[in-house]
Amino acid sequence: YVAKFDRNGDLVKALNIGGSSRDYGRGIATDSNSNVWTTGLFEGNIDIDGDGNNDLTSNGTFDSYVAKFDSNGDLVKALNIGGSSSDYGRGIATDSNGNAWATGLFNGSIDIDGDGNNDLTSNGLSDSYVFKFSDPTNLNNIDENVAANTVVGTFSTTDPDTGDTFTYQLVAGTGDTDNAAFTILGDQLQINSSPDFETQSSYSIRVRTEDADGQSYSNNFIININDVNEDPTDLNLSNNSINENLAVNIVNISGSSDDWGRGIATDSNGNVWATGSFSGSIDIDGDGNIDLTSNGDDDVDVYVAKFDPGGNLLKALNIGSSSNDWGLGIATDSNDNVWTTGSFSGNIDIDGDGNIDLTSNGDDDGYVAKFDRNGTLVKALNIGGSNWDRSNGIATDSNGNAWVIGQFQGNIDIDGDGNIDFANNGTTQQYVAKFDRNGTLVKAFEISFQEHFNDIATDSNGNAWAIGYSHIYDRISTQVVQFNSNGTLVKALSFDGSLDRGYGIAIDSNGNVWVTGSFKGNIDIDRDGNNDLTSEWPSTDSYVAKFDRNGTLVKALKIGGSSNDYGDGIAIDSNGNAWAIGEFQGNIDIDGDGNNDLTSNGGTDSYLAKFDSDGHLLEALNIGSRSNDYGNGIATDSNGNVWATGEFQGNIDIDGDGNIDLINNSGNDSYVVKFPETIVGIVGTFSTTDPDTEDTSFTYQLVPGTGDTDNADFTIDGNQLRIYSSPDFETQSSYSIRVRTEDASGQSYEDNFIISINDVNEAPTDLNLSNNSINENVLAIVGTFSTTDPDTGDTFTYQLVAGMGD
The missing domain is CATH 2.120.10.30 (TolB, C-terminal domain)
Structure with a gap:
């Protein structure tokens, strides 16, 4: 038997695994998707899911069985491990990737995967076996960003009747959450649109395989989307203008x-x-x-x-x-x-x-x-x-x-x-x-x-x-x-x-x-x-x-x-x-x-x-x-x-x-x-937009390319853009640089930035008098003042003031 109780100890599900002879449950485990794996041994024919139909037949006196149920107790998979002698399933465990590992004892030769071929032969009277069971690898992983209608994988069916042909279709039932995102053509599973790991990292579908006589088997598949390291998509600068004259x-x-x-x-x-x-x-x-x-x-x-x-x-x-x-x-x-x-x-x-x-x-x-x-x-x-x-x-x-x-x-x-x-x-x-x-x-x-x-x-x-x-x-x-x-x-x-x-x-x-x-x-x-x-x-x-x-x-x-x-x-x-x-x-x-x-x-x-x-x-x-x-x-x-x-x-x-x-x-x-905060003036800080949310570390560098005209006037310290010398609006009112951002895996993105210099009203730098001598005894204009000022177009007033030389 297999039984499920809730956290309070109340019975949720009970399953009878048995046939007309002796059957023993020996081990049970759950995986990260809440599926239940169990192992044991059976004699003769055995009904695993209690639907009245025999699911497995032993090859010898006793065979081992491995069965997988979903979280609702519905049978997903069943197989027998055995040969012409007696074989015993003893224990089972799952790993973080959803694989199941089973162990037990066998005598003579043994067929592990139920394909009719012996996989192991004991060295003595009894040997131990350990095997790993995984879903087909070509059907549960696909890279993000593949094109729409890309083939995820192909279906195949295990059937006791050799020579049978099969059809496949998406069906309602446990695990059918994302059926609408896929199409089956023949035995190929296709995804309808390009997947994005950051949006959805896995899909769940339910598929039925049916032979020519209408006999069928249904299973739930988890399609995992592989997180592909993508190029950053944007590069930002927190500030793209600074005042002229960053002088101390x-x-x-x-x-x-x-x-x-x-x-x-x-x-x-x-x-x-x-x-x-x-x-x-x-x-x-x-x-x-x-x-x-x-x-x-x-x-x-x-x-x-x-x-x-x-x-x-x-x-x-x-x-x-x-x-x-x-x-x-x-x-x-x-x-x-x-x-x-x-x-x-x-x-x-x-x-x-x-x-x-x-x-x-x-x-x-x-x-x-x-x-x-x-x-x-x-x-x-x-x-x-x-x-x-x-x-x-x-x-x-x-x-x-x-x-x-x-x-x-x-x-x-x-x-x-x-x-x-x-x-x-x-x-x-x-x-x-x-x-x-x-x-x-x-x-x-x-x-x-x-x-x-x-x-x-x-x-x-x-x-x-x-x-x-x-x-x-x-x-x-x-x-x-x-x-x-x-x-x-x-x-x-x-x-x-x-x-x-x-x-x-x-x-x-x-x-x-x-x-x-x-x-x-x-x-x-x-x-x-x-x-x-x-x-x-x-x-x-x-x-x-x-x-x-x-x-x-x-x-x-x-x-x-x-x-x-x-x-x-x-x-x-x-x-x-x-x-x-x-x-x-x-x-x-x-x-x-x-x-x-x-x-x-x-x-x-x-x-x-x-x-x-x-x-x-x-x-x-x-x-x-x-x-x-x-x-x-x-x-x-x-x-x-x-x-x-x-x-x-x-x-x-x-x-x-x-x-x-x-x-x-x-x-x-x-x-x-x-x-100022830095001897070399900070213009702003860079930040990167990247589809990969786990990418949080980026480097920045000035690179040659379109818009690199003024790269030599700047430096990058960490994520800070700094200008080497104090800018002067009257000399140069804007600068053009090209910057590359790169994530830890080397994926990069480049962009051109224009740094504008703000025109700050500066103090005059010199005062001149056109004439500094006059004849005595004459009321006359001594001369006229003129001003030197970095800001072109400024107008000026003049007055006598107290101070040195007054």
């Missing part, structure tokens, strides 16, 4: 003497805050007007400046005393307050109101100042003792706390309460201090052994990471330390080198730690006994290293050439890319592939390099003049833009296009520069 925003901070750009940070609105130092008078926004003047002609004061996202000056503050003062670090908190730190000597006016805010305890003290978003002073602290003290870096966490690093000699009062927090014998020691949002000291640490910490960053859990270097005897080694939000030391990493220093640190959204600095000779970053990087001896090279949140080294990169190179700062953008800034001389290989990526313009140039989250170089440019130029600070905003600051001598090319962007006034001038 550049601010020249210059004055009558030397100026130094040191730190930079951005707030939630995309505004940027910069700090540094200056001597004499200084023009912060490059408009020709003096914005700040130091307290003494030869004294150095600190500037703090706020710019909007377009680089327009919003606020300028002078932090100064009668001695030298240095602005070294700056950070913003989640409420857009700005925290800044540095060092000063004597009495200092923090907010430029003319009143003394802090007085140093000794030679130099460190200061910490908090301003609100409008630049109003909220809190000012001095960190110092009787000797020399300095604050080098500052960072804020998500709770508005500020972490400060610095160094001191002798005794030091961290929070300005008049009590000594740490004391030593006069050697240089380091401190790490945490202040709450109100400027109250929460925790402070002393770090000894001639350490020098340069930068600090916080992660999303409120942990603080600091980087610097130790100087023990003749060895200088990078140090990276982690403190948890309670101020407890969690981890300390020390590079194994002899002349390496850490200068910059940043944390990405996954808690990975990126650091940069310099090294000479060999350096083992993770102290596993193997050198990770080797400099171009005897020069100093830069390094960039990535650690996971546990401090395990993930990636190490060398940035270097035949001269000296130094890594100064690093920042992470909203896409997880790392931006590194530093300086170099001569030629430099940024990504360590053995090829020079940049060449300095003269002495020392700044480099700016962008790496993806895996450490692959995406872009690099140099910022430089024929003199010496230095990149000191770097930050990113929420829109993926990167801001940098530093100083330059001579006339400087900021964006590496070969044109002078800023003119140096005297000595060192500072710069603040904003680059």
